[in-house]
Amino acid sequence: MYDNCCTCDKCLQTILGLLGASADPRLFGFDADTESVLRAAHDKVRAGQMGLYNRGELLQWQDIQA
Numbered sequence: 001m002y003d004n005c006c007t008c009d010k011c012l013q014t015i016l017g018l019l020g021a022s023a024d025p026r027l028f029g030f031d032a033d034t035e036s037v038l039r040a041a042h043d044k045v046r047a048g049q050m051g052l053y054n055r056g057e058l059l060q061w062q063d064i065q066a
Helices: 011-020 034-046 055-065
Strands: none
Touching: 011 034, 011 055
């Protein structure tokens, strides 16, 4: 059983970080498929529900994109 919701900002950011590091999020307790996570993160950012709050977060997202 998984304890992570896979939908809140914290879970999505962690999953994206794992994907950016070529790690399988399921090995870390996240029961979510990559396509769903990417879609959810994209939708939240576009809706202004998840964003960049400081320079550190901007750099983190740029690293993930690279």
